[in-house]
Amino acid sequence: MTGVFRPLPGAPRRRAAVAALGAVLVAGALASGCGIRTTSVPVDAGAAPSRVPCKLPSADVTTRSPDSVAAPVYLVCASQLVPVDRPVPAGRAGADPLVAARALLDQVQQAPPENERRAGFSTAVPVGLRVETSRPDDPAATLRLSSQPEDLSAEALAQLVCTYAENDALVTAGSVVLGGPGKYPPRGYLCTSQTKSRPQDATTPDALELD
Template sequence: MSARTAGRALARRTAAAALLLAATAAACGIRPTDVPVDAGPGPVRSTCETESDAPLDDSGDAEETEVFLLCGSHVESVERPISLPRPETGEAGPDYRVTVARALLSALQAGPDAEETDAGFTSAVPGALQVAGPGEGDPQPTLRLSQEPKALPAVALVQIICTFANSERLDGNGRTVLLAGPGASGGGTPEPYACTPAMLSDPEFAHAPPGASA
């Protein structure tokens, strides 16, 4: 075989291979292109870590406060400056506790700030939810929500339980908070809801029976 004949045979094989490759790509729904394709940035991993440097307000009422937000599939605490009232006397009564609870609930409803959002945090607490103090016959620490606790999404309930239970202004012991639904009648008996490591890892534990250990 001459060099010219061999060259032509090689060219035919190269062309046939190119046609086969193009046909295969077309069968897979891929259109060949000579233009580089920008696939965009890679996926961003949630760090679930913040370093809050927000300044405290000049009133002196704002303080670093622990609130609980959702990050990925679990709930974690973050600290942010929140203006909370101070009790007029040494003892925190029901009215004062309701004021603090409302401020904490508003912080959860406002959702994450810019830094928290970048770290992957979100909030599931409904914006229309309200909190009130104890009804007639309720123990003084009772906080009644405008919605039955068990009717809330599990994540939202964990956020509320752990934020309230860890608040020193609510005399929180880091473990439990006494919650009930709306009104003294039909809202159920106040029950202790515990903030446990299990529910932080898996919020569905919040829908376990009140007071159950996890």
């Protein structure tokens, strides 16, 4: 009687496993031959480059009337502070610090127009913020805000300080002196390179205790 060959139990599975292992080895050999080295260690290639330009084309620069001046206003773009020229009435940009501060605040808290939004600009300064008159015992050039400066977001405070720091009438001994509606004494704030590069950092802008 002719014997019938019966495959051992599990043989097909073993053959499939061997075939799969062989395919993996062949793929590895091909990869090695192409100069590609495999690794199980994740590689940090760094952050993807930003596509946000943070720069307005010359054709999109806001036009101003003959009786206005271009004042730099700091907005947020790509997690940094970037200046944008805004038109401010000539009579409000100079002599009176309170008038200049109010004009600049009005500009920095406005929602950026479409051309600036397309370039990636935004503002964190709240619309309801106001600049009030200083008190008799305040240091010279003090600006009192309707909110405590420390209660603003880090980005909003950095925007305001750096915008004011561009106006000589609002700077005393290199700092912008800000106070709030409470009894806390005003403090001097510095707009540094770190303030501009990392406005979201709670440690910026640097604050100085005034005598």
